Amino acid sequence: MDLQTLTFIIVGITFAVYVGIAFWARAGSTHEFYVAGGGVHPVANGMATAADWMSAASFLSMAGLIAFYGYGGSVFLMGWTGGYVLLAMLLAPYLRKYGKFTVPEFIGDRYYSKAARIVAVVCLIVASVTYVIGQMKGVGVAFSRFLEVDYGTGLVVGMSIVFVYAVMGGMKGITYTQIAQYCVLIFAYTIPAIFISLQLTGNPIPQLGLGSTLTGSDTYLLDKLDLIVTDLGFDQYTTSARLSTVNTFAYTLSLMIGTAGLPHVIIRFFTVKKVSDARKSAFWALVFIVILYSTAPAVAAMARLNLHQTISPEAGQQLAYEDRPSWFKKWEKTGLLEFKDKNDDGLITYTADPAENEMVKVDRDIMVLANPEIAQLPNWVIALVAAGGLAAALSTAAGLLLAIASAISHDLLKGVLLPNISEKQELNASRIAMAGAIAVAGYLGFNPPDFAAGTVALAFGLAASSIFPALMMGIFSKRINREGAIAGMLTGLVITLLYVFQHKGIMFVASTSFLGDMPANWFFGIEPNAFGVIGAVANFAVAFAVSAVTKAPPQDVQDMVEEIRMPDHAGAPVEIEQSLDH
Amino acid sequence: MTASSTNDLDITKNLENRKRAYWRANVKLMLILLCVWFVISYLCGILLVEQLNAIRIGGYKLGFWFAQQGSMYGFVVIVFIYSRRMSALDKQFGLDD
Numbered sequence: 001m002d003l004q005t006l007t008f009i010i011v012g013i014t015f016a017v018y019v020g021i022a023f024w025a026r027a028g029s030t031h032e033f034y035v036a037g038g039g040v041h042p043v044a045n046g047m048a049t050a051a052d053w054m055s056a057a058s059f060l061s062m063a064g065l066i067a068f069y070g071y072g073g074s075v076f077l078m079g080w081t082g083g084y085v086l087l088a089m090l091l092a093p094y095l096r097k098y099g100k101f102t103v104p105e106f107i108g109d110r111y112y113s114k115a116a117r118i119v120a121v122v123c124l125i126v127a128s129v130t131y132v133i134g135q136m137k138g139v140g141v142a143f144s145r146f147l148e149v150d151y152g153t154g155l156v157v158g159m160s161i162v163f164v165y166a167v168m169g170g171m172k173g174i175t176y177t178q179i180a181q182y183c184v185l186i187f188a189y190t191i192p193a194i195f196i197s198l199q200l201t202g203n204p205i206p207q208l209g210l211g212s213t214l215t216g217s218d219t220y221l222l223d224k225l226d227l228i229v230t231d232l233g234f235d236q237y238t239t240s241a242r243l244s245t246v247n248t249f250a251y252t253l254s255l256m257i258g259t260a261g262l263p264h265v266i267i268r269f270f271t272v273k274k275v276s277d278a279r280k281s282a283f284w285a286l287v288f289i290v291i292l293y294s295t296a297p298a299v300a301a302m303a304r305l306n307l308h309q310t311i312s313p314e315a316g317q318q319l320a321y322e323d324r325p326s327w328f329k330k331w332e333k334t335g336l337l338e339f340k341d342k343n344d345d346g347l348i349t350y351t352a353d354p355a356e357n358e359m360v361k362v363d364r365d366i367m368v369l370a371n372p373e374i375a376q377l378p379n380w381v382i383a384l385v386a387a388g389g390l391a392a393a394l395s396t397a398a399g400l401l402l403a404i405a406s407a408i409s410h411d412l413l414k415g416v417l418l419p420n421i422s423e424k425q426e427l428n429a430s431r432i433a434m435a436g437a438i439a440v441a442g443y444l445g446f447n448p449p450d451f452a453a454g455t456v457a458l459a460f461g462l463a464a465s466s467i468f469p470a471l472m473m474g475i476f477s478k479r480i481n482r483e484g485a486i487a488g489m490l491t492g493l494v495i496t497l498l499y500v501f502q503h504k505g506i507m508f509v510a511s512t513s514f515l516g517d518m519p520a521n522w523f524f525g526i527e528p529n530a531f532g533v534i535g536a537v538a539n540f541a542v543a544f545a546v547s548a549v550t551k552a553p554p555q556d557v558q559d560m561v562e563e564i565r566m567p568d569h570a571g572a573p574v575e576i577e578q579s580l581d582h
Numbered sequence: 583m584t585a586s587s588t589n590d591l592d593i594t595k596n597l598e599n600r601k602r603a604y605w606r607a608n609v610k611l612m613l614i615l616l617c618v619w620f621v622i623s624y625l626c627g628i629l630l631v632e633q634l635n636a637i638r639i640g641g642y643k644l645g646f647w648f649a650q651q652g653s654m655y656g657f658v659v660i661v662f663i664y665s666r667r668m669s670a671l672d673k674q675f676g677l678d679d
Contacts, residue, residue: 066650071631074649078623081654085619088661089612093668207651211640220641238646239635248628274679276672279665286661290654297650565605567668568677 007146007383014184014387018177018394040175040573042277046284048175049268051182053285054292055131055396056138059185060389062293064367066300067307070235072242073300075251079460081286081293082252083259088282091260091468092269094475096278097564099270099571102403103263103467104411110474112557113482114416119489121407123466124263126493128404129437131262131459135397136162136445141365142389144334151335152446159442162397163435174398175271181391186292188388192372192381193295196302199375206298225305231315232308233352237301244525254532258460261468264396264403275567303371310374311350311359318347327373336363404437405430458500458529465492465535473543475565478558480543483550488543496535500528604675611667615660622648622656 040048058080066073098106104124108117136155139162144154190206197209201221213220225237234240241248259265268285269278311319321341331337338361339348350359369389372382409430413421421429466489473480473488503522526534552558626634631645639647672678 071646071649074627074646077650078627078653081657082619082623085615085657085660089615089664211642211647213641222641222643222646238643239632245628249624252623252628276665276669276678279661279668283658283661283665286658290658294651294654562601565608566601566677567672568679570679 001379003379003382004146004148006379007386010380010383011146011387011390014180014391017180018391021176021180024176040271042272042280043284044175044179045268045272045277045281046286047182047288048178049265049281049285050288050292051178051185051391051395052268052399053265053289053396054182054185054392056135056142056389056393058292058296059189059392060138060141060368061134061365063296063299063303063371064364066297067304067367068364069242070229070237070240072240072248073297075242075248075255077293077296079252079255080259081290083256084282084286084289086256086260086468087265088279088286090472091266091475092278092282093275093567094564095266095471096269096272097275097567097570099573101267101270102406102411103266103471104407105415107470107474107485108411108415110557110560111470111480111482111485112554113486116470116482116486116489117411118416119486119493120467120470121411123462123489123493124407125404126497127258127262127459127462127467128264128400128407129440130462132397132400132404132437132441133444134459135393135400136441138365138389139393139397140445141334141336141363142369142386142393144336145330145366145369146386148330148333150333154334155442155445158393159438159445162394162401163438174402178395178399181395182288184391185388185395186288188384188391189292189299189368190295192375192377192385193299193302195377195381196306196371196375197298200302200305206295206302210298210301221305222301225301228305228308228315232312232350237304243527247526247530250526250533251530254464254530254536255460257468257536258462258464258532261463261466261471262460263407263463263467264399266471267403267406268399271573273573275570299368299371303367303374306371306374307362307367308350311348318349321346321348324348325373327370330373331366331370334366335361336366337361401434401437405433408433461496461500461529461532461535462493464532465496465539469536469539469543473540475561478561479552480547481550481553484543484545484547487546488539488541491542492535492539495538496531499523499531499534503528600675601677604671604677607671607675608668611664611671615664619657619660623653627653 062073062076062080065076095103095106098109100106100109104117104120107120108114110116136159139158140151140155142154143149143158144151147154147157149157193206194204197206198204200214201209201212202215203209203212210221214224222238230236269281272278272281310325313319321339324339328337328339332339338359340358340360342356342358343349348358349356351357369385372385409426413429414426469492470485470489473485522528523531523534626645627649631649634645634648635643637644642651669678
């Protein structure tokens with residue numbers, strides 16, 4: 001059976017399963033379904049959180065980034081997992097105890113202010129929409145390859161599917177659909193990794209294979225890779241730092257704080273039965289995430305090795321363009337891989353020197369999808385990877401759209417602007433908000449600011465600088481008041497946005513950047529993607545300063561802070577689907 | 583003052599003290615674990631990576647291993663310990679649900 005038919009079948013089956021689960025979850029009374037069981041089980045919730053969390057960026061882009069950055073790609077690995085430590089200890093248990101529907105709602109109550117709630121909604125929307133753009137890029141890449149069309153067409157197809165899936169009703173039963181999506185994506189990620197690790201090192205566990213010797217030789221895989229890439233003039237794989245140590249530090253910290261401040265992840269912890277379950281759930285989520293994240297470095301290094309060895313089987317030897325493998329031809333069709341025969345010798349030269357390099361475009365986002373083909377794995381494995389990439393993108397897009405829609409309909413409309421609208425009107429408003437978010441993200445997906453993980457990284461900067469500090473101070477300080485929190489959030493958001501826009505262009509349209517995006521113009525050499533932590537520090541500082549010179553919060557708010565710190569008497573869990581309807 | 587209201591006052595005071603002690607224990611545990619969190623990622627994976635790279639375990643340079651494997655396993659252990667210890671504290675202070 002040819003690859004495309006097989007891909008259609010596997011993707012079709014997985015989609016049928018998601019729709020089936022959504023339908024089944026809806027068929028029984030949702031109320032009975034969740035409340036009779038007393039909230040979602042911590043392990044189940046952990047798995048759903050992992051699927052919600054691991055996006056197209058984690059699945060498709062991350063290993064590609066590590067493959068080309070080597071050690072420099074570690075920021076994504078540490079940043080996107082270390083944030084769960086902060087989430088588990090600093091936020092999740094307390095927000096569960098507080099026990100309402102949305103993150104802006106907490107901020108509105110804690111800072112006794114509708115204005116604070118609106119600022120939180122704005123921060124949430126900016127962060128989530130930026131994040132959805134990254135998903136759209138991932139969906140576009142996956143569909144363009146799997147339908148063998150150009151990126152733009154792939155993006156439109158992907159947008160339509162996300163639209164139907166999220167807006168028309170796939171939202172119902174989201175927790176159980178996400179569990180199925182986790183299973184699909186983790187199989188799709190680890191099976192090719194196991195195959196490739198076996199091929200290269202004889203060790204079936206990719207995490208160990210990466211530290212092993214190559215089959216039939218005494219050379220360690222990483223040493224061989226270091227040797228190959230340095231011979232071609234690239235930086236050594238295991239030590240190549242991206243930019244400065246300060247930047248690496250800031251980038252990792254921004255990603256960690258941002259992870260803990262992303263609203264679509266936080267709301268997942270509102271669904272478990274008790275406070276202790278929120279902690280357990282954070283543990284399980286991290287376990288399920290680390291299964292994929294610890295495999296990614298192996299996927300990355302092995303993909304890079306295979307890529308170079310395909311093009312140049314032995315040092316000095318070059319592959320003829322005529323003999324290029326079929327995956328090469330297919331990716332050329334998408335426009336994400338480009339070859340230009342600069343010296344007209346019909347051979348492929350791939351080196352670090354831009355004047356001689358003939359692989360003029362190797363989009364990093366194609367690495368995970370191309371990897372099993374480069375390693376010549378069976379077609380069903382390749383088809384499975386496509387299904388996994390789509391599961392990752394869809395589950396995250398659904399979670400994000402839910403967060404955006406509930407912020408607009410529940411916090412902005414019902415909570416502030418139009419308190420008298422009916423539940424039905426609120427639901428319709430949230431559907432319109434979702435459709436709007438998809439359209440905006442799709443448009444920006446056509447003009448992608450950076451590769452998918454880069455776009456997503458900006459969302460983290462925004463969550464880190466605005467939402468995380470407000471939540472943390474709200475729990476750990478009784479003295480931070482309304483004035484301080486609002487001033488802090490605005491400062492964090494504005495500083496980060498200005499810094500990003502001045503270097504990257506307003507709304508990422510590069511031609512509108514008024515300070516070129518180059519290291520010389522960066523503050524302490526910190527790139528825009530890594531700037532969230534500076535925004536967060538400014539947020540903390542401004543919030544404390546302003547609170548110190550204004551009136552302390554009222555007694556009932558201080559009592560509320562005391563109350564959420566204690567794990568006993570937590571109210572009923574939130575049903576995540578129903579949070580839309582409230 | 584009647585005997586029963588003194589008693590109520592004692593119980594309230596007692597509960598207040600218990601809650602304060604619980605919160606202190608929570609914050610202490612949190613700070614210790616955050617130190618570990620910092621050491622395994624920022625110290626071993628970023629600041630001291632070059633020095634640690636001189637040591638090897640199998641094909642891995644140690645600093646590289648911390649950055650791309652070890653820190654993540656450490657995070658899992660930290661969250662596990664936090665969850666276990668906090669459940670024990672909840673019980674110890676009679677604040678479990």
